[in-house]
Amino acid sequence: MATAAELANAITDLPEILLQFSNDPKTQMALLFPLCEYQVKVVETIAPLGQAENRLIKATAALCRRAAMKSLCKAISNWQADSWDEVVEVRRKVSNLLNNEILLATEDKNMSTVNALRALRVKVLEGLLDAAGDLPHLRTITRNNSLPALQLSQQLYADGNRATELIKRANPIHPAFMPTTLEVLSS
Secondary structure, eight states: OOOHHHHHHHHHHHHHHHHTTOSOHHHHHHHHHHHHTOOOOOOOOSSHHHHHHHHHHHHHHHHHHHHHHHHHHHHHHTOOOSSHHHHHHHHHHHHHHHHHHHHHHHHTTOHHHHHHHHHHHHHHHHHHHHHHTTOOOEEEEEOSSOOOHHHHHHHHHSOGGGHHHHHHHHOOSSTTSOOSEEEEEOO
16 A cells, blocks of 8 residues: 555656656647646535545645646746747646646645746746747638649748648648648748
């Protein structure tokens, strides 16, 4: 049987282990976002033993979320976004996650955690704001006919070397037949 300290260590180690599955911060973020949203359902009771059990379940879930948020913020600090729009979307998601966790910590009257989460939120959101600075925006283009990726990149950017970027973003069946409507970087 594991002790409380061993359980807590295992919970805090799990998100760090997930970080090691990939060197790509975007993949790391995709693995960690669901853990940051982990919620439990408890059956409310007036029995003292049931109330203690509910507190334990909620505290364990909070530890899981907070450990995942810590690792998520590490992944975000290494992330190189392609567009301003991606940064804004990640910033919105992280802000919502941290705000929700701050509210839960406030309900638990855990002010040291509230203050730590607020400081983390400020640092991460400022870092993302700085990262978004000079990145190009996404724009949607529509063509009358399907064009090859090489021709499309030459028309859009005067640079055929950016065809791989268009292929990655549009994920066409074949690069010679790009979709007629797709999102591209503005510059």
